[in-house]
Amino acid sequence: MKLSKDNWLLTAYALGELGAVESGEVESAILADESLRAEVEAIRVLAGELEGELAAEPMPRLPAPSRAGLERRAEELDRAEAARALRWGRGLRWVAVAAAAILVAGAAGMWILLRPGTPVAPPIVKNEITPAPTPPSPVPGPKLVPTPSPYEPYKTGTPSDFYEPSQPSVGSAAVPGAGQQRSTFGLNVADASCRYVRQLILEEGRRPEPSDVRIEEMINHFRYDYAYPGEGDGPLSVRADLAQCPWSAGHVLLRVAIQARAGAAQAGAKGAEIVAGDARVGVSFDPAAVAGWRLIGYDGPMCEEAAHGEQIAADWQVTALYELVPAGKAGESGGAALAAACTVRLEYKLPDGGRVRQVAVSPVGPAGRFEDASDDFRFAATVAGFGMILRNSPYKGTCTFEGMLKQAQSAMGDDRLGQRSEFAQVLREATGLPPAE
């Protein structure tokens, strides 16, 4: 084979792009011609120089909001996937709901209370092919769909549509009838917004747009020191606590904290170890003692996900905060009546069986002083306060960066992961930054 210097095969050979046969042919040609060998060498030198220079070109990044948007979409798809996998069980849940509805019809919005871990065994109607349609509701009663809060209504739309609702009156008794006294929230919360906020403030030195701040994502970015479920408690534990609201005098915070059991050591390699499926949470308020309430955060379209059961992985935890307005008669912090008026119900299925388990709890005791609440409680409330400032929320009350920083510093816990001291750093940086816009 004779090769001219202008043959493209020479370059392909120099770059190692030829198959064995062609490569052999070129090889024998250049063995016979020293000028071709020099040519190959020159091509390789230039290629190396080109590679080096091109590698040194700056590497742009996607803007953080684009990345965050994509991650949210991926998380939505993840959740949809998990929901699909478990959807066959939905039919059976509605049977349970209808049964519960009959039992509590007329009981002023209170849900049936079951002792923790009590299994409910409805007739199993397994339907793996077609998901059960939304059932007719034969009796008025609890509906396991997200109920809009009068204060932060659920919205659907594109992420840029989210904002705090305009009416700034939390406690204006704007609570319609008993049918509106139930709330729910998504259990698997992303944390893209929190990472975005942190990056913007610490690395870019500016405040995020209010619409990019998701308070529930910020709260759930942090790890809290919740007790794992005890022996015989099932895979999930749930607790509810009250404390006086630090930013609005006379209001009370309800914290709902759910913790999944610890993961088995050998499961690590395979990714998430699912400990519960089809999990959903409902919070109900008795209007006799709760004149108003709002779920803090959760004002994006993902709240719709709360209507679907979600898969829960080992070690997972979620925290939700409600701001409550005690009814007039209940007094400043609502007293014991307020605690009794809040019920958190969690239902889920064990991953290996179709049995639905339900757990219901109420807060223990009346709302104490905020300063006396646990570090975890105070820290979560501080993150919420910070989020409300960034969102220009009409509910932020007396929250200020300085106040939040002080509050955070007093709620560090043992901060094993260093997350809380980093949050304090974000707060310090945010103090000096002008608002977005």
Added chain:
Amino acid sequence: MTAEPNDNLAAWLRKAMDEHEGALLRYAGRILGDAERGRDVVQDTFLRLLESGRDLDGGRLAQWLFTVCRNRCLDVFRKERRMTLMSEHVERAAAGSELAPDDAASGREQAGRVSAAMSALPPSQQEVLRLRFQNGFSYKQIAGITGLTVTNVGFLIHTGIQRLRRRFQVDGQSGREGEAR
């Protein structure tokens, strides 16, 4: 989220973005001549990845991303009816015709002497040279991305390298002349 499964879509997407977003932004920005529209295209490319490219990884993933990204860039051109130099070059290159150097591109800021010289090459040559030497794709992968044949790719790379070498000889001489003056 405090306990995130390692094998979920979100984690996989993050990894894909970490690995490829920079290279794709450079690529799209160059084709479109506009970093901002490049960002839109890259974002759209990852969105499409979520919808349809889920079982890809490694080199197949990179090739898929570049292919989709390139097609989206050309879509943008078509949509805006802005058949710029680049897409014309792409189309003519696909038809196998030789191209004149693109002098308009030579004003671009470049760090090194080779890449500076590269900006004087026709865009179709620049594109395959970058895909080969910046992104590490094989001739075959480049053919897949651009819709050219492997021989077309080999020819374009060969011609590009020869031109760069000639350019250096010329530049080298003029440099020496400059010093002599």
